[in-house]
Amino acid sequence: MPISIKTADDIEAMRVAGRLGAEVLDFIAPYVKPGVTTGELDRLCHDYMVNVQQTVPAPLNYAPSGYKPFPKSICTSVNHQVCHGIPGDRVLRSGDIVNLDITVIKDGWHGDTSRMFLVGEASIQARRLCEITYECMWRGIATVAPGASLGDIGWAIQSYAEASGYSVVREFCGHGIGRRFHEEPQVVHYGRPGTGLRLQPGMIFTIEPMINAGKAAIREMADGWTIVTKDHSLSAQWEHTVLVTANGYEVLTCSAGMPAPPRSITEKATASA
């Protein structure tokens, strides 16, 4: 399948789906507290999506080839879990960090976004990893414009992560998104400036760097989904769905409760406005 260029109507539908995805994260944030289980977070999100938003949780029974169907409605990845953690009986404790990854389908269109949450009192190291990963995502987003390349996005992320002493997970990447959950292109979070596909207005894809405090190597757990760091170091991830516009980018997964972009990004935007 070639890379789809979205029409004005498609883009409007993706804005709706993106906002709804982000609003699930706003909804669940107050529940991410010591003592809650990841299964409870999944149930709360599931009911909010289905009953309040009338959206479809895209992960539920999602089964790309080679995978068994994902059994839950959101992904919950705790501490050294990199991504695709399956919600269950695990109780979150003070000091844990957890990524909640939400993908909703509204009127056939997907909105995909994730945030890190600090449970109770997190260590300075855990907070720094979450903050730098957030900045990695935004540095990637800030490069998005017509004529920029996928390598520019990857380099912006990789260079900042590695300069901070961290490593970039290679096996999982951002992706085109629209009527299908995972479309072309693959948006890897490492690379070299000026290399790879050139961006065009109307492309929509996610940027979702997974950054490890230790080495980049990962391992898949026996459940067939959960990805962990091989060295058991902490891992963090943030995700937005992004549109290439005529002169830059638009983040589609925006909501009232979303964290603000880091200062390095807003300062740059003001300086060039």
Ligand code: MF3
């Ligand atoms: N939301 C993930 C992504 O950002 C994909 C999760 S697939 C699932 O691409 F089946 F684990 F939900």
Ligand code: CO
């Ligand atoms: Co996601």
Ligand code: CO
């Ligand atoms: Co995604």
